[in-house]
Amino acid sequence: MKLASGYKAFWEAAHKNYPDQTKPGGNLDWIIEISSVVNAECSDRFAKPSARGWNSYFHAKLFPDRSTKVGALAQTYKGLLNIKSPFDLHLYTRLIWELQPRTILELGSLQGGSALWFADQLSVLCENKGEVHSFDINTKCIHPDATHPMINFHQVDLSNIANFDENLLNNLPHPWLVVDDAHIQVFPIFSHLGQFLVSGDYYVIEDDPMRADREIIDGLALVEQSGFLIDTYYTDAFGTNLTCAPNAWLRKA
Incomplete structure (x- = not known):
């Protein structure tokens, strides 16, 4: 994993070379505030779902009003629907650079806009070019422009886990990034x-955790039992759970 580095050295150099600016109220005070966010090497970055608690879902709202939600739902990429918030697009860019995934599994294809965006990110950010595998039953919705040498679309009924090709899954190279944006049989x-x-x-569950109901809380208990931790860098980078996947940027321990 590629991690941010150099912030401690930067802070020490600032103290030495710009002492006036590092006094209380100085121009560099903000570094203290953001250091826990930009420094992805912090020791408490990974948390058990049970340690986050119910209240963590409500510390920040991704869509404070209707216009913000409408704007996010109207996002496009190369003319195709790519329904992800600007916050999450930035977070995925960071994660792809950090993780260097060889495989991205996307559940829910829609027009293919997000698969196209993921493929372009892989081609730019990864040293070893990977592949995007997108799964959906409604492959007729995929736009002809959603083509890329790194994308593979699969017609799969996600309501039955037996429909997954286990031979395919067993042979896809790691690291993996799984993105569930289908909202079907999420925890099964x-x-x-x-x-x-x-x-x-990594396994990211979009949208459904925003409900934060009993099904979601019980499902995240399953997450913990399965050996996954919440990566709090990604859930909290813009504020606690200011993401379409609150408490659901998950890393296998």
Whole structure:
């Protein structure tokens, strides 16, 4: 994993060379505030789901009003729907650079806009070019422009986990980034695909955790039992759980 570095050295140099600016109220005070966010090497970055608590869902709202939500839902990439918030697009860019995934599994294809965006990110940010595998039953919705040498679309009914090709899953190279944006059988699929993930792989569950109901809380208990930790850098980078995947940027321990 590629991690941020150099912030401690930067802070020490600032104290030495610009003492006036590092006094209380100085121009560099903000570094203290953001250091726990930008420094991804902090020791408490990974947390058990049970340690986050119910209240953590409500510390920040991704969509404070209707116009913000409408704007996010209207996002496009190269003319195709890519329904992800600007915050999450930035977070995925950071994670792809950090993780260097060889495989991205996307559950829910829609027009193929997000698969195209993921493929372009892989081609720019990764040293070893990977592949995007996108799964959906409605492959007729995929736009002809959603083509890329690194994308593979699969027609799969996600309501039944038996429809996944286990031979395919067993042979896809790691690290993996799994993105569930299908909202179908969320935790049964997580439990099934989790068996194929290895230490360091990521699994992101979008949208459904924003409900924060009993099903979600019980599902995250399953997450913990399956050996996954919440990566709090990604859940909290813009404020506690200011993401479409609150408490659901998950890394296999």
